[in-house]
Amino acid sequence: MSDRAPQPVERQLPTEESRDLIALVREIVQREITPHAAEEEESGHFPRELFALLSESGLLGLPYAGEYGGGDQPYEVYLQVLEELAGARLTVGLGVSVHSLACHALAGYGTDKQQAALLPDMLGGGLLGAYCLSEPSAGSDAASLRTKAVRDGGDWVITGTKSWITHGGIADFYTVLARSGEEGARGITAFLVPGDAEGLSAAVPEKKMGMKGSPTAQLNFDGVRVPDTRRIGDEGQGFAIALSALDSGRLGIAACAIGVAQAAIDEALTYASGRQQFGRPIADFQGLRFLLADMATRVEAGRALYLAAARLRDQGRPFSRQAAMAKLFCTDAAMSVTTDAVQVLGGYGYTLDFPVERYMREAKVLQIVEGTNQIQRMVIARQLIGPESR
Incomplete structure (x- = not known):
């Protein structure tokens, strides 16, 4: 090597x-x-x-x-x-x-x-948090969530199930979106729930194809009592709070995707420079050089896109469309780049001896979390053209 x-x-x-x-x-x-x-x-x-x-x-x-x-x-x-x-x-x-x-x-x-x-x-202070929006029947259609929050004196009683929760079962606090009023987006309120709240329990973590070290689990809220002092924002403001958080969160996913893709390129370059075939490094062959060039271009473009969106956010300007674009492009780039990295390593890329197979498995989830890439396209198109005519 x-x-x-x-x-x-x-x-x-x-x-x-x-x-x-x-x-x-x-x-x-x-x-x-x-x-x-x-x-x-x-x-x-x-x-x-x-x-x-x-x-x-x-x-x-x-x-x-x-x-x-x-x-x-x-x-x-x-x-x-x-x-x-x-x-x-x-x-x-x-x-x-x-x-x-x-x-x-x-x-x-x-x-x-x-x-x-x-x-x-x-x-x-050493605490670890988690974000609870998705439910078994409310994923992309987050406004249809069914977990309920009912007032009881100075408290709220939360009942329902949240799913696909990163850090589910191990977090010290959960930001929870629950239905406190009418159907639709206007009836949702945000709460900050302690991880040790009575009535809160986690299911067995999901068995995933990647990110095995990160626990993802359903959370069950069985009459979890939360004081009104832990309600965040106004009643009915929760969905707007959730969307605001997701705009920023999507930039986080974009940056993570580029990190994985960059790691895959680094591994592919190291391998291609040392692997000898036909008396010379495989990095000398034009077909492979072009593949590596395309991989690097996708990563640089993705990095530029997420940084441009971040600068808009830092300036206090609207960045929702750019965040969706960054999440879409960067995660698709990560999936493409990590798949190509496995190809560069050939049979070795398919083994656990090299990390590129792990990168490829991990990249897939980034196209799904915090709004699937199909949802990102809907967000982008809606801001470009307006809502669909119905």
């Missing part, structure tokens, strides 16, 4: 502080994540101790306000941190993205009192 080492991605970082941040992330990746990624994914181990380290290092609250323990970092920087983490192990990168998604409702719509009381522990 070649001793060619992958070159670190040249990051677009606006400040010396952000450059130091990326250096810290790369140090953690090399020391704590990469050496154990393959083994722990194969065994299904969730690295909770690593998330504690990330919290201590200030990496679980990067895009949030420093007054509550966040990192005060622009999304442009936060997403590049996600890319670094996901390239080492998607369970970690996606886990940080989901945690950030779970904090979004409180950070964006909570009262000053709620934020002061709860955000510091969520952002830097």
Whole structure:
């Protein structure tokens, strides 16, 4: 094999502080994540101790306000941190993205009192969050959810089932969307539910084709009582809060996808430079060189797209359409690039001895989570053309 080492991605970082941040992330990746990624994914181990380290290092609250323990970092920087983490192990990168998604409702719509009381522990106190929107019968059609929240004095009683919950059963808190009123989007309210709430239980985690180290499980709410002080936003505002969170979350998925794709390219380049056939490295053959060039182009285009959307968000400008485009393009690119990386390695790419087969299995889920790519096309078309005529 070649001793060619992958070159670190040249990051677009606006400040010396952000450059130091990326250096810290790369140090953690090399020391704590990469050496154990393959083994722990194969065994299904969730690295909770690593998330504690990330919290201590200030990496679980990067895009949030420093007054509550966040990192005060622009999304442009936060997403590049996600890319670094996901390239080492998607369970970690996606886990940080989901945690950030779970904090979004409180950070964006909570009262000053709620934020002061709860955000510091969520952002830097070692807690891990999860986001509960999907249900067994309400996936892409999220406005049809059936989990109910009924007022009982100064409390709410939540009953129903949430599905496909990343960190389900192990999270310390859950941002939960539940129906508190009329049918449709206007009858949904957001709540912050403690992970140890009485009546809350998790099913056996799903057995997935990839991301085996990241627990995904159904959550059952059997009369879970939550005080009104843990209602986030106004009654009936939950669906708007959910959509706002998903716009930002989709950028997190896009960045994770590019991280996985970049890792696959690095592995393919290293292999192609060292693998000899017909007396020379296979990287010398034009067919393979063109394949690698196309892979790299998709990754660079995806990175530029998610960073452009992040800059719109940082400027306070609308970015919903661009977030959908970034999620769509980057995850499709990751699926294509990881599949091509397996092809570059040939038979070796199909074995557990090399990580590209894991990258390919992991890339698939990114086309599904936080709105399937078919839903992203609907979002984009609706903003370009308007709603369908009916």
